[in-house]
């Protein structure tokens with residue numbers, strides 16, 4: 236009878252178990268209302284590890300940050316791809332990309348890792364700079380004079396649109412024939428296409444939490460239509476006509492065509508998955524990074540000074556339309572790096588989930604070990620770490636220089652119980668499941684901030700207004716957007 240209702244009893248040596256009161260759902264409703272508060276309370280009650288039943292699955296939350304590294308140490312019992320593959324299949328509608336399902340023999344993770352570091356990363360970073368300059372500094376829309384007048388709008392929608400447009404072109408290229416770089420009307424038509432894709436992206440992204448929770452996309456007609464429109468727009472027959480595709484997408488087209496049995500639409504859907512992975516977190520992260528800098532005059536001043544020095548050292552000048560910040564130049568801006576990380580610490584909330592392949596004992600840093608059952612999940616929830624006052628003093632406060640050491644360089648040493656932490660900053664996940672696009676993400680956000688701060692006078696309309704709360708309905712999925720937008724104004728500097 237209990238098994239039918241999905242109840243189970245805690246066995247000897249298993250972590251403390253919280254079943255919740257609702258059959259099937261378990262703790263799902265309390266958890267989803269505010270995961271951080273829910274988990275902080277359980278941590279206070281149960282300690283280093285505890286189990287929660289959520290929608291008929293059992294999740295073991297590792298609550299002791301000193302034990303985070305132990306997850307990798309138990310790697311042979313854990314499958315970090317199963318959940319990702321299943322989620323991507325469910326949401327984007329392509330066949331499962333795990334080679335064991337027989338749809339493709341591509342090692343997708345290898346493709347990502349190879350194409351998002353080293354030379355391909357440098358290539359994408361340079362293209363992103365060119366695209367951001369086109370999107371943010373191009374002379375379209377505004378008359379010459381209007382450009383230099385104040386314009387007010389929502390900061391979130393501004394960051395969202397600019398980063399989406401530039402990011403889309405950086406991944407998938409532009410609809411230009413060879414040597415037509417300056418064909419303005421062609422670029423404007425391409426822009427129209429991307430802004431339509433943005434609307435589709437938003438409609439799909441809105442129902443993302445429901446899709447991950449297991450609801451069928453067919454319950455959401457508009458989101459379904461939007462997903463299919465995005466996939467159609469990214470079919471190989473379309474992409475092959477575009478120029479300047481990223482090395483990542485160029486390789487994925489080749490591997491889709493040679494190693495998979497996907498049809499045209501399925502191939503397009505695999506590209507929608509990459510579009511989502513590369514934007515769903517980066518767009519809100521860009522907003523928070525700029526929002527906090529604008530709210531903190533000291534941060535803004537320090538970063539502007541640092542950018543000026545970087546430009547001097549690299550013999551560049553604001554106003555020159557080329558390059559400005561290549562891969563190596565980022566190392567000259569540790570304050571900017573710290574400010575972006577601090578915004579990520581405050582706004583990211585991704586669940587790191589591993590499926591358990593067989594029964595085993597999880598050994599914690601304390602030396603205690605716990606029996607874990609096959610088909611359960613081991614989970615890290617980084618906000619538990621990011622908001623731990625022992626690790627980050629006054630964790631709710633924005634301190635732009637929190638990730639700087641006394642020499643003004645990147646701080647890498649954080650403590651818990653007097654012991655140095657191996658894992659102290661996890662917005663990009665951990666271990667094997669760490670985001671392969673993290674370097675690109677950091678580069679893109681910094682490029683956007685540098686252009687905003689160099690080329691625009693920019694200010695919040697209410698500099699002392701409330702900080703918008705994080706949208707907890709998306710907790711677990713990555714960087715959380717604000718629950719409401721913030722008004723700001725900007726005007727182009729006369730350089």
Ligand code: HEM
Nearest residue numbers: 319344347512513516517520585662663664668670672676
């Ligand atoms: C995976 C965070 C930007 C590509 C992940 C994961 C996290 C994450 C936490 C692991 C998810 C899991 O465990 O299931 C972020 C954040 C970003 C960001 C916070 C921005 C602030 C990007 C960008 C790209 C990207 C710009 C560029 C293509 C990917 C891919 C995966 C991934 C492809 C799946 C990896 C795999 O299946 O092997 N990201 N990401 N991400 N991210 Fe990012």
